[in-house]
Every structure is written in structure tokens, then in C-alpha cells.
């Protein structure tokens with residue numbers, strides 16, 4: 153199994169997962185043109201995709217989903233709550249997925265994990281194939297026991313470390329956005345991500361990617377410092393960025 157990000161952050165997110173004969177896009181927060189360009193940097197055409205799974209309806213995740221699906225006749229999988237926010241899906245094949253009910257999509261087994269985030273029915277994904285488990289966990293405000301249980305044993309993990317508490321407090325966001333982002337239904341701060349990593353098994357974790365890092369309320373130096381405090385001997389750590397995401401990362405037995 154291998155995975156790559158086309159971009160990660162509040163301006164747009166999209167993650168590609170490839171296993172066996174299945175190529176899956178998780179979210180598409182970029183325009184069709186931008187997505188095509190970013191896919192080509194990974195050696196892919198949008199027509200190679202088998203489908204799009206959507207975590208939630210925030211524009212940094214859903215912006216390009218419908219137009220990409222329409223142009224390339226891709227099935228779109230999302231929860232009923234997320235689908236409620238879709239205004240016009242004419243000509244698109246939708247499948248509804250249920251929170252916390254696993255399903256198979258081609259060669260990949262997927263568990264949509266319900267998370268605390270301020271959307272209608274947000275989920276994040278745990279994907280399995282070829283004996284490998286990949287966790288994608290980019291938008292959540294709280295590390296719940298449910299999240300720890302579902303992400304406790306991953307070989308690859310893309311997890312957000314969105315903001316530094318002090319930088320958010322003194323940063324440029326208006327008070328309402330500060331309390332939204334920093335609240336229980338917003339985004340993980342660096343310390344919460346550290347807590348998560350300290351409370352899952354990491355012996356088997358091969359590849360850790362930190363993503364959805366705020367460009368205004370966090371810095372790479374701060375995230376790196378916090379990550380250095382976590383005992384992650386066996387794993388490579390990568391930092392996903394808004395402009396380039398990260399290139400292919402392979403998980404192997």
C-alpha cells in the first residue's frame with residue numbers, strides 16, 4: 153500500500169491511496185484544474201482514480217469533489233450527513249457510507265471513524281490492504297477513546313497537528329474563529345497530537361506524516377519540537393505542506 157498527499161492545510165486537502173488495483177482519492181479540496189496538475193506531479197491522471205471518499209463538507213475537503221467526479225465519472229462515497237450539504241449532485245453516482253461501519257472499496261477495506269468536528273457527520277478513515285493499516289486523521293477537535301481505539305495500530309498514519317495554543321491565542325484570527333479552531337469540535341493542537349501518539353501503539357508504525365499544519369497559528373519548528381518529545385524510534389516522520397503535500401510513501405510488510 154502506498155499513499156501521497158496533493159496538499160494539506162486549511163486551503164485544501166486531498167490524499168491518494170493506492171493498493172492492488174485500487175486508486176482512491178480521499179477528499180478533494182482543490183479545483184479540478186489544480187487537482188489534475190497535482191495528480192500529474194504524482195504520475196497520475198484523474199481518470200486513473202476509482203473513486204472519491206469524503207471526510208466532511210468543509211470546503212478545504214469538498215471543493216473539487218463534485219466537479220472532478222462529474223468530469224471523470226467517479227463514484228463519490230460519503231456519509232448521509234455530509235451528503236445533506238451537497239446542493240446539486242446531478243449526474244454523479246453517490247454511495248452512502250455509515251459512520252463506524254467498515255466496507256470494501258476494490259482492494260481496500262475502509263473504516264469510516266466518527267470524530268468530534270463541527271460538520272454534520274464527519275468521519276476520518278482507517279484503510280487496510282495487504283496486511284498494512286493506514287490511518288488518515290486530519291480534522292478533529294478531541295482525541296476521544298473511540299479515536300484511540302480505531303487508530304491504535306497503524307503502519308502508516310497521517311495525523312493533523314494544526315495549531316500551537318499560544319500562537320492561536322495571539323494570532324490574527326477573530327475571537328470566534330479562535331474558539332472554533334481551538335475548541336473540542338475544531339482541530340488538534342500540537343499537545344493533543346502528542347497525547348494521541350503517546351496513547352496508540354507505535355512499535356509497528358513505519359511512517360508518520362504530520363499534516364493540516366496551520367500556516368498562521370503554528371510553525372514547523374514548534375511541531376518538530378513536540379514530535380521530538382514522542383518516543384517514535386521505528387518511524388520516519390514527514391511534514392505535509394499546503395503547496396506540495398508529500399510524495400508517495402510506501403508501507404511494506
Ligand SMILES: [Zn+2]
Nearest residue numbers: 162210212291
Ligand atoms: Zn480541514
Ligand SMILES: [Zn+2]
Nearest residue numbers: 208210269291
Ligand atoms: Zn474541517
